[in-house]
Amino acid sequence: MFTDKIDAKDFPKMPGEYRDLLVRVLTIQADCEIGGPHLYVDKLLPGAPDAIKRLVVARTAAEEIDHFRKVMDVASGIGLDLTDLLRHSNRERYVDAFRGEIATWEDYAVFGFLIDRIGRYQMEEFEGGSYAPLDAICPGILSEELGHIENGRQFTAELANGTEDQRRRVQEAIDRWYPKGLDMFGHSGSKRAERYIEWGLKHRTHEEARAEYIAEVNPLIEEMGLQVPDPEANRKFF
Amino acid sequence: MPTKTIADIDRELHEIVAAVEHAANWGMSHRDEAAAVEHTLDDCEELIRHVMDASVLED
Numbered sequence: 684m685f686t687d688k689i690d691a692k693d694f695p696k697m698p699g700e701y702r703d704l705l706v707r708v709l710t711i712q713a714d715c716e717i718g719g720p721h722l723y724v725d726k727l728l729p730g731a732p733d734a735i736k737r738l739v740v741a742r743t744a745a746e747e748i749d750h751f752r753k754v755m756d757v758a759s760g761i762g763l764d765l766t767d768l769l770r771h772s773n774r775e776r777y778v779d780a781f782r783g784e785i786a787t788w789e790d791y792a793v794f795g796f797l798i799d800r801i802g803r804y805q806m807e808e809f810e811g812g813s814y815a816p817l818d819a820i821c822p823g824i825l826s827e828e829l830g831h832i833e834n835g836r837q838f839t840a841e842l843a844n845g846t847e848d849q850r851r852r853v854q855e856a857i858d859r860w861y862p863k864g865l866d867m868f869g870h871s872g873s874k875r876a877e878r879y880i881e882w883g884l885k886h887r888t889h890e891e892a893r894a895e896y897i898a899e900v901n902p903l904i905e906e907m908g909l910q911v912p913d914p915e916a917n918r919k920f921f
Numbered sequence: 922m923p924t925k926t927i928a929d930i931d932r933e934l935h936e937i938v939a940a941v942e943h944a945a946n947w948g949m950s951h952r953d954e955a956a957a958v959e960h961t962l963d964d965c966e967e968l969i970r971h972v973m974d975a976s977v978l979e980d
């Protein structure tokens with residue numbers, strides 16, 4: 684496995700496979716960072732249940748925009764211009780989970796609880812990785828993602844402890860986002876994932892990361908008295 | 922025709938993020954002042970929409 688640390692000045696000297704994989708991962712990461720606020724700002728910034736929750740939505744959106752900015756900066760170091768991602772509509776997002784719209788508070792809560800957690804898994808892949816500028820932005824982004832995840836967990840738990848209607852609606856949101864989340868890890872046995880690991884750009888295979896996520900998140904869902912969805916239902920990638 | 926560079930966009934995004942974070946934190950610490958919080962939320966929304974509609978890319 685490749686264990687060197689690569690900087691922007693080394694990038695042109697790296698083999699084509701490394702350059703292609705780095706370009707790909709930066710593009711997808713930036714797309715996901717800006718894709719998040721595009722999902723929920725329209726409806727939830729004006730429509731969250733109270734002013735404090737609206738402020739949480741605003742601050743979360745700002746932090747995700749800042750994550751986009753940081754990834755965009757890393758990309759610009761290798762001559763990759765990702766600014767056009769700012770123009771993309773939700774339909775053009777790379778990852779399926781970012782292609783719709785979040786229009787309800789329970790979907791916003793569960794998105795933070797389940798999907799921002801996958802954002803954390805993704806950033807952990809880059810920590811200590813071979814591309815030093817990407818490694819360098821991980822701690823700041825991870826720290827803010829942990830805040831988003833905890834907000835999502837608290838809001839989800841609040842709804843799970845709420846009225847019968849709130850409980851039913853938050854369970855439906857879990858049922859919607861759980862399979863999308865598991866799919867976000869990608870195909871098991873992915874050859875590309877093996878190449879990322881070989882080049883020190885990631886640490887875990889898709890199936891390893893997905894199994895760790897399931898082991899982490901299922902007990903949290905059960906603690907709230909909610910049902911863990913069938914892990915094979917409504918899935919696209921296994 | 923003047924065109925924004927990545928550095929220009931980076932600077933502008935950075936300013937927007939800082940302004941929204943400052944406003945959101947101010948609003949949270951003044952939660953009892955409903956009218957002021959509403960005004961703060963309007964400011965946050967205007968700033969964030971500048972990014973969401975990609976007008977941050979325009980000269």
